[in-house]
Amino acid sequence: MVKKIKPWFGFTEDKVFGMVMENKDFCKYLLEIIIPDLKIKKIDWLDKQVEINNSERKNEAKEVRLDVLVTDHEGRVFNIEMQTTDQDDIGRRLRYYLSRLDLRYTLNKGKTYRNLKDAFIIFLCNFKPKKDDKFYESHHTYSDQDRSKQLQDGVTKIIINSQVSAEGQREELKALAKLMNNEPVKLNKHFDYAQRRIKEINEDPEMREKIMLYETRMLEREQAAGKAGYEQGMQHGIKQGLEQGKIDSAKIILENQLNNGSTLTQATEFVRNLKLIPNEKLEKIIAMYDSHKN
Structure with missing residues (x-):
């Protein structure tokens, strides 16, 4: 009788990613190493596999399922997505995810645009990169005529691709790349937790x-x-x-x-x-x- 071989479900698998990230301490740590300039005191709210639809265009608008959605103590909104397949549309995908996020979470009724909450869209990618792709890229809106002038729209888009060399990056980001690539990580208690949780999931x-x-x-x-x-x-x-x-x-x-x-x-x-x-x-x-x- 042929023994059935079980596939390993790693950090980049949708359900595993959500189950690891639902730990607020680990999620907070991950945000801090990805955006070190932010001082996040605590995560107020975290949800995974969140569906956002426009009720007025339910049959027309494409639905969005957000992998991990987080708000912190200052009301900033973070959407963390795992992307394992390159469909050559990452820029437009970022744009659409942000539009759905703004629709539901960043501005309460009766408030002005000045009250629009800061939003961070983070794509963790694990697919073959293009020639000029970098391990870590952050994107903002700048003037075409004056690159020193940034439009203060409160939006930060970050793309990390674990298939690009992490040479020169901080040790924490190198460890994140290893975790995404199913390589063993020995750094701190946070990555110990993630690897232990992934192992538990695969053994259950x-x-x-x-x-x-x-x-x-x-x-x-x-x-x-x-x-x-x-x-x-x-x-x-x-x-x-x-x-x-x-x-x-x-x-x-x-x-x-x-x-x-x-x-x-x-x-x-x-x-x-x-x-x-x-x-x-x-x-x-x-x-x-x-x-x-x-």
């Missing part, structure tokens, strides 16, 4: 089942959204389009599993268990992946 059959179920549900939602789009205006070729969508989804999940530290065998087994596509199509994907790798 019930937790693993929840992660598998979550992955499947997310996939079903994507497929349902794709089906609805076809039904609205693309009747021709629906069947072929949906089949291709399943193949594309399988490729993305396989890549995510590999980024999360699984071996190719473990990642293959994980995708096979989801039963998205026939085994022969999955084998073709694996063969293509092997040929590109070699």
Whole structure:
């Protein structure tokens, strides 16, 4: 009997990321090492997997699911996102996430724009970088005519990619990169906690089942959204389009599993268990992946 190989769910897996980050002490520490100039006394509120929709355009506006949403003692809002797949839209994705955040959290009714809360959008990325990408990049709004003039809009966007060399960075950020890359970290109690929690999650059959179920549900939602789009205006070729969508989804999940530290065998087994596509199509994907790798 062939022994079933279990994939490892690392820090970059959505559910694991949320379960590790729900610890306010660790979340506060992570924010402090990413934005060291901020003095965060305490985190007032933290939530994970938050869905933000525009009720007035419920059937039109794209829904947003925020990985981790935090407010601190000064009312500043932090959205921390894990990104494992490069869809070449990170700038526009940042823009849309910020717009949904402003819609719900940064300005209370009856207040003026002067009361708009500072917002920080942090993308933790774990995918192959482009040639000019840096490990740590912070973005603000500047004048095209005078780069020394910054528009005081209260927005900071930060992108960290653990697949770029962290050479020259602070030890804490190097440790964060290792955690994202499923490498052992020996630095302090905060990273000890994160690694211990990840290990607990992977050793808990019930937790693993929840992660598998979550992955499947997310996939079903994507497929349902794709089906609805076809039904609205693309009747021709629906069947072929949906089949291709399943193949594309399988490729993305396989890549995510590999980024999360699984071996190719473990990642293959994980995708096979989801039963998205026939085994022969999955084998073709694996063969293509092997040929590109070699």
